[in-house]
Amino acid sequence: HGYHWPSGKKRWTQTHYNWLESLKFEHEWLQIVLQEYIHAVKLASARVDTMTTQMMELLPQWSLAPVVDCLVALRGVDKISAMILLAELGDISRFDSPKQLMAYLGLVPSEHSSGK
Structure with a gap:
C-alpha cells in the first residue's frame, strides 16, 4: 500500500x-x-x-481489593492488571511459595531436554 x-x-x-x-x-x-x-x-x-x-x-467491593493494592506496589502493575491477574489465577493461596507461582506463570527459567 x-x-x-x-x-x-x-x-x-x-x-x-x-x-x-x-x-x-x-x-x-x-x-x-x-x-x-x-x-x-x-x-x-x-x-x-x-x-x-x-x-x-x-x-x-471486591474481597481481593487489598491484594490488588499490594500488587500495585510492584513496578509496572496497575490496578487493572492486578485485577486481571487475580481473576485469572483464582485462589492465589494454592501456591506454596512465590517460586511456585512464578513457575506457574512461566517466569522461572527451566530446561526441557531429553538428556541426549
Missing part, C-alpha cells in the same frame, strides 16, 4: 485515526477493508474503556 505512519509518533491517538481515515486507495474494496478495520479497533477500544470503568467502580 505504501503508507507509513511516521516513526516516533504515537499510534492510536485521534491524530493517528484522522490520518488513517484520510488514506485513499486505488481500489474501492481496499477502502472498505480499511474502514472496517478502523471501525473494529474503535469498537474494541470503547469496550475496553467501558469494562475498565466498571472494574474500577467494583474494585472497592
Whole structure:
C-alpha cells in the first residue's frame, strides 16, 4: 500500500485515526477493508474503556481489593492488571511459595531436554 505512519509518533491517538481515515486507495474494496478495520479497533477500544470503568467502580467491593493494592506496589502493575491477574489465577493461596507461582506463570527459567 505504501503508507507509513511516521516513526516516533504515537499510534492510536485521534491524530493517528484522522490520518488513517484520510488514506485513499486505488481500489474501492481496499477502502472498505480499511474502514472496517478502523471501525473494529474503535469498537474494541470503547469496550475496553467501558469494562475498565466498571472494574474500577467494583474494585472497592471486591474481597481481593487489598491484594490488588499490594500488587500495585510492584513496578509496572496497575490496578487493572492486578485485577486481571487475580481473576485469572483464582485462589492465589494454592501456591506454596512465590517460586511456585512464578513457575506457574512461566517466569522461572527451566530446561526441557531429553538428556541426549
